[in-house]
Structures are given as C-alpha cells and as structure tokens.
Amino acid sequence: MTCLEELTVGSASASAPSACRWKYDVFLSFRGEDTRKGFTDHLYDKLKWRAIKTFRDDPELQRGTSIHPELLMAIQQSRFAIVVISPNYAASTWCLVELTKILQSMDESETILPVFYDVDPSDVRHQKGSFAEAFFKHEEKFREDIEKVQGWRDALTKVANLAGWTSKDYRYETELIKEIVEVVWNKVHPTLTLIDSSEMLVGIEFRLKEICFLLDIAENHVCFIGIWGMGGIGKTTLARLVYEKFSHNFEVSIFLANVREIYAKHGLVHLQKQLLSQILKEKDVQVWDVYSGITMAKSFLCNKKALLILDDVDQLNQLEKLVGEKYWFGLGSRIIVTTRDRHLLVAHGIEKQYEVVELDEDEAYQLFNWKAFKEDEPQEKYLELSKQFVKYARGLPLALRTLGSFLYKRDPYAWSSALNKLKQTPNRTVFEMLKISYDGLDEMEKRIFLDIACFHKWSDKERVIEVLDSCGFCARIVIDVLVEKSLLTISGKSVCMHDLIQEMAWEIVRGESFEEPGARSRLWLRDDIFHVLTKNTGKKAIEGIVLRLREFEEAHWNPEAFSKMCNLKLLDIDNLRLSVGPKYLPNALRFLKWSWYPSKFLPPGFQPNELTELSLPHSKIDYLWNGIKYFRKLKSIDLSYSQNLTRTPDFTGLQNLERLVLEGCTNLVEIHPSIASLKCLRILNFRNCKSIKILPNEVKMETLEVFDLSGCSKVKKIPEFGGQMKNVSKLYLGGTAVEELPLSFKGLIESLEELDLTGISIREPLSSIGPMKNLDLSSFHGCNGPPPQPRFSFLPSGLFPRNSLSPVNLVLASLKDFRSLKKLDLSDCNLCDGALPEDIGCLSSLKELNLGGNNFVSLPTSIGCLSKLSFFNLNNCKRLQQLPDLPLNNRIYLKTDNCTSLQMLPGPP
Secondary structure, three states, X not given: OOOHHHOOOOOOOOHHHHHHHOOEEEEEEEOHHHHOOOHHHHHHHHHHHOOOOEEEOOHHHOOOOOOOHHHHHHHHOEXXXXXEEOOOHHHOXXXXXXXXHHHHHOOHHHHEEEEEOOOOHHHHHHOOOHHHHHHHHHHHHOHHHHHHHHHHHHHHHHHHOOOOEEHHHOOOHHHHXXXXXXXXXXXXXXXXXXXXXXXXXXXXXXXXXXHHHHHOOOOOOOEEEEEEOOXXXXXXXXXXXXXXXXXXXXXXXXXXXXXXXXXXXXXXXXXXXXXXXXXXOOOOOOOOOHHHHHHHHHHHHOOXXXXXXXXXXXXXXXXXXXXXXXXHOOOOOEEEEEXXXXXHHHHOOOOEEEEOOOOOHHHHHHHHHHHXXXXXXXXXXXXHHHHHHHHHHOOOHHHHHHHHHHHOOOOHHXXXXXXXXXHHOOOHHHHHHHXXXXXXXXXXXXXXXXXXXXXXXXXXXXXXXXXXXXXXXXXXXXXXXXXXXXXXXXXXXXXXOOHHHHHHHXXXXXXXXXXXXXXXXXXXXXXXXXXXXXXXXXXXXXOEEEEEEEEEEEEXXXXXXXXXXXXXOEEEEEEEEEOOOOOOOOOOOOEEEEOOOOOOOOOOOOOOOOOOEEEXXXXXXXXXXXXXXXXXXXXXXXXXXOOOOOEOOOOOOOOOOOEEEOOOOOOOOEOOHHHHHOOOOOEEEOOOOOOOOOOOOEEOOOOOOEEEOOOOXXXXXXXXXXXXXXXXXXXXXXXXXXXXXXXXHHHHOXXXXXXXXXXXXXXXXXXXXXXXXXXXXXXXXXXXXXXXXXOEEEOOOOOOOOOOOOOEOEEEOOOOOOOOOOEEEOOOOOEOOOOOOHHHHHXXXXXXXXXXXXXXXXXXXXXXXXXXXXXXXXXXXXXXXXXXXXXXXOOOEEEOOOOOOOOEOOOOO
C-alpha cells in the first residue's frame, strides 16, 4: 500500500504507519512441479499487471526441509498469502514447512487466501487421496518426529477450513484468476476504508465525491477530466486517491507522476517509455521517437478500458503526445489530468474540470494541529500561535503541512520566532513549490505578475489593465493567462491572488538585492521607499514605486532622489506631504499619480514623451507648462482640488487626451480655447470650479460622453455642441448660472441618459426639443423660474420654473417617450395640479420619484401603474390632500413628512 504520508493528510490513525512496513502485498505459495509453468505463472503475471507487489520464490531456494531465511523474511514482510494447493502440494515437505510458517505469521481468517487447484477441499481437510499417500510417506520418513508431521496435517486442515476458491467451480482458469486478482486488489488497496475518517484525510471527502460525480464510472464512454489549482493545493493528493479508489475497475491503471519535471529533464520520449512500460509491464520498452510512441500507445490502449492519470502537466504537447484523443482508448476509459494551468485543459478540449480550492478554516486547523501536535487540539499555551500560523497559511495544505511538521515538539518561544521570521522571508519549501508556476511564465507575464503582486492586488481589473497598458504591456490577455495558471483570481471586478503567492512574488523582487532596496525593480513598502528617497540610493533598476499611506504623513525627501531612476515608469504616491518637491522626474515615466504634489510646477526639463496619465490631485501646481508641449500618448489629466491652479495649459499638443478632470479647482479662471478641439475627449469635469466665467463658444468633441459643469456658479452660458456630438450621455448643469440651453442641445436628445438642472433658472422652454428616449435620470430640483406666465405646454424634456413666489400653472404634454427614465426629481419646482400628465404611469422603468416641496392638491391616479417604483418622496407638499393607490406588489419607501393637509393614505401595495 502506498504510504499516505505523502498525501495532504493528518496521520492520526494508529494503523497508518504499519501499512508502510510491508515490502510485499502478496506471498505466493505453491507446488512448483504442479503449477509453476501454468496456473501460478498466469496468476503471478496478472497480479503484477495490477501493480500488486507479489513475492514468488526461486526454485534454487527450495532445498532441504528447513525454510530459507530469505523466504521466512518474505513471509513476514507480506500482508497476504495466496496458497495454491494442488494434488502434489502435500508431497513437498518444503511446501508444508512454508505453509506452517505462513500460519504462524498471519491472521489466517483475514490474510491467508487458499486456492484449491484440481483438488477437493474435503480431501485437503481430511488428508484423503493424494494427500493421504503423501502423509503416509512423511510418517515413514519422520517416524521419530511424528509431531512435526501432525503439525503439517493441522496446517492443511486449517487452510482447508478457510474461505477460498475451488478451480473446479470455474469453466476457465482466466475467470478464476480474474476473480482472485479482484479480491486481492480490494484487500491490498483498502485506501478509502480510512477516507471517512477526518483524522486521516483532512477535507478530502467532499472533494472526492465531486470528482466521483465527474468520473461517472457507470457510463461506458471515454471521458477526460481536468483537476486544476495553484501549487500545493492538493491536486496530486486527490488524483492519487481517485486512482486508489477506482483503479480496480479498469483493465489498465496507470499513474504517471511528475510529468512536468520528467519532461523538463528527459523529454517526451522518456515519458512515453514510462507510459508504455506500465502498460506492458516491461522495464525497457524501445521507443524510437515521439510519433512511434504515439502509435504504440494507441495500439495498446485502443481496446483497453483504462484509467490513466497524468500528474502535473504544464505543456499542451504533453497532452497531445501522451493521451491525444478519445479514440485512443477503449470504451469506459477515464483520463485524468492535473495541472496548474486551466487553459491547457481548455485547449485540449477537456470540458469536465474541477478546481481544487483552499481548505476552509476548520479543515486548516485540523490539518495543522495533526502535523504540529499529532492530535486534534493544541495545548493552551499554543492556541493563539496556532491561529496565527493557520491564518498565515490561508488554507494552503502544503503550507499547513510544512509549517506544522517544522513546529512539531518545539517550544512556544521557537514558534514565536518562526512566526516573526515568516514576516521577513517565506518558508523555503512553500516558496519553491509556488515559484514553479512563476518560472513557467514568459518575460512579459513575469513582469505583469510582479507588478500586480507589488502594486495592484484588490484593484479594479479594468483600472489595472489601463495602468499596465500605459507601461507598455498587453495586460488583458496576460491577466487571463495568469488566472488560468492559478496565479491570479478575479473576485467580482477586482484582481486578487493568494497571500502566499503574493509573498512569493515579493520574495522574488527582494532577491534582486537583499541589502539595498534602491537596486530592486519595484518598491511598495513604506520603509523601503523612505530609505531610498531620503538617502538617495535609487538606481536605474527601479521601474515602479507605489506608496499608498493609510494615514497622512509629512516627510523630507532628498530633492535629487529621482535623478538616477532613469527607467522609472510607474510613480504613484498618496497621503504624503513633502517639505520640498523633486528637482528631477524621470522622462521614462508612463504613469504619474502624486496626490499633494508639493511643487508649484513640474521640474524643468521634464519631457515624458511616453506619459499616458498625469494625476496630481490636491497639488500646489500653479500651472502645468507654458506654450505648446506635445504628449501624444497622454490620455488623462487630473488636477482636481489643486487650489493654486489659475489657468489650464495649451492643449494643442494633447490630441489623444480622453479625460480632463479639474474638479474643485476653485481659483481656475482661464480655460485655454484649444480645449474645444480635443476630439478624443470622453470626460470633461469642471465641477465646483467656482471662478470660471467663460467657456469656449463652441466645442467639437465628437467622443465626449460626460460634461460636468455642476457647481460652476459663475457660468451663465454653455458652449454650442458643434459637429457630430452624439455620444454625450451625462450632462450636469446643476448649480450654474445658466439661463438657457443652446439650440444645439437638441442634438443630444438621443444619447442623453442623465440630465441634472438642479437649482438653475431657465427663462423659456425649448419647445423644439424632441423626446429623450434613453434618459435614465432627470433632476430639476430647486430650479428658479421666471414670473407666472399664461398656461402653456412643455415637451417631455420640459424645464420647469422653480420656487416662484406664486404657483405656476404648467403641464407636460406627455411622458410616453420616457420609458427608460429610472429617476425623476421635480422637487421644489412649485408645481400645481395638472403640471404632471396622466400618462406618468407609462414610465415603466421609473424607480425613484421625487415630488417634494410642490403645490399639488392631488396627483395623477396613473402613478399606481409605476410597476418598478421603490422610492416616492412627497415631503413638504403642504397642500396635498390625498394620494393615489400605489403599485401592487411593490415595497415602496414613501416619505410624507410635513404634508399637513394630507387626509387620505394610499391603498396597501
């Protein structure tokens, strides 16, 4: 039996260690003259075929009446004995001595399996026929030691009373041999009599059941199954247990271990030789080349029901040349592949896949405790330390097993020291196992993996792709590859990885220079960054620096600190205030994000031609640059909340700019007219730029999607929307001094999804504007309107006079073209009865309706048809007397505070 110590188990069973002392599974006892060249030889061959380790004696050892020491040792080292009793068995004193020793060494009822070959068990039991003749001769020969002969008689009688096989009950010897082998197999491999014990196979039961479901052994088709997951997670353990449990159901059972390692050292032909050797049960199989190996494998397997397990596959050609297609195998075959790379399974068309995931917390504690204490629960003095080690391992069986075994029989002081050491450097065994996946990556994959591990874990996937692409990578495909290779995971929209994989990556970077952080490629730890930038030890090796402090800090860095970092591409600093800004920034920068940037201007000579993103929020910047600068790859500028900024730069050289954020720049006055011709701009954000008065007369930004002027309280006129501006989906004008919308506004009606006119004054409606069919959100909250006018109608996009001193009699012509509207805010608009059309109930997508602060007495009854309504605000509608019935089957949050005239509540929803 295979020793289970190699598996992901906690060895608690007292019987488990004893299973490892057997050298042989079966000792084969027989009369050579009767059966050696026939039945016994065939039986021995089939036992070997099923990988049952069998001892068969050498004829040269059979001399005299005393048993040879080698045979005695073989009996003692065998778990079972098959005794083939043939007509002349008793004639051999050698066989009788051997049988006596077998009975003395083994529990006869469980481990001795008799085969009565061409004899009647009754003749054996009572020593009749040929057995009587044999004993007559023995009694003559050993008349002075008749007790010995009686012992042989007793031995035969005992064996004859055991359950076994009688050859005369079978039509063919092949049937008899097959049944014997099956019974012996089940006795030799009782692996899963232990599997229900959580003490023995921690966390394996549920996983094994799921694999069994995928195997679907009862079906007679050929099936490929892939088991994948990160290194050390337990893939091989699971595959071995599947092999132990099910291999007896197959004509051929092969477990090809360490495929990756053998392939790297010896190549595919060597692997094919191993495969064919197990199929043919021959040591030296001649394979001339890969293609002859394929031909041989197909020819030997095509009519066999086979269980073939390839463990630790890392190349597609390993699958193609070893297990190829389904037609290579006989009906009922099952091929199982374990790998760290899920895409190999996809590429080979393996549809049934099982991901092995981390142990849960209880399973992790159990495995760790068995390794560290050889029992279920830790001693009290180790309790908290145990929890910390289990937390560190994050459910990885390899780490739990390795750490637990290392800590066994060590005192708590050693445990504490080991835990502190892990915070500085990972366990070497775990590190080397996980690093195998890293070593299999190409150069770009390695660099992206290290960047994510050091800078971007738990970041939004799309944002990570954007940043990495800005550094010259092809991030989207590489992230997919890293996920398939079990180095990354995607949780929701975030990029994640196992803590120990991240630690492995950190150790790789630290290994570039253990003594000096300034000579490493990446810096992410606060102390390392402060050391390098204070002492000016940075070298050209540094490619990325990311410092995101949890709490705001002040520091005094060397102004020359960046002068030697000529290859720095990524610089991201947040929550840090420096006394002096940098005198130099590397021109190699592709991504520059520095919150609270300390200088009033960028360093002279800073010309980062590859820069794609410039983000300096909360900076002291007065201006970016004078004149025209050409940054053809620059896509994003964010100077939000830079209170010193008074003017924008000339944008002429930034024709690929897609995002301009100047939100909260309260002293910004001058907008360079070149902004109007940024044809790639998608987002333009001037929110709360309270000093801006004048914008360009016209903008021709065909790609613009978001235009935010909310809070620009001095802006009275917005630009005309020239050209083909059909992508504007969000327009925010709330809090501005705008009194009219430009005539070109009607060109936005098809694309507009959100419109905010909160608190603004519109002098007259634009009756020529058509329906906004895609509008999701519309807010007119608190708008100030002109004095009352005669009754007139507005179109669905209508703009409402707000907060007039006396009620205004307004109506909407229709809302039928607003079926996409999800939120409508008409609060504090001084609306009266009739201002809302009866067909408001046609707003089938509306979820939020805010009518608070108006002068309604009653509301349209069709409000009861708003099937998706979940929020309805009527606060401060002091004249409102009754409510319509609200939609059935809706859970609605209804607000009616300070509705002092309300008399009738709505019917129950």
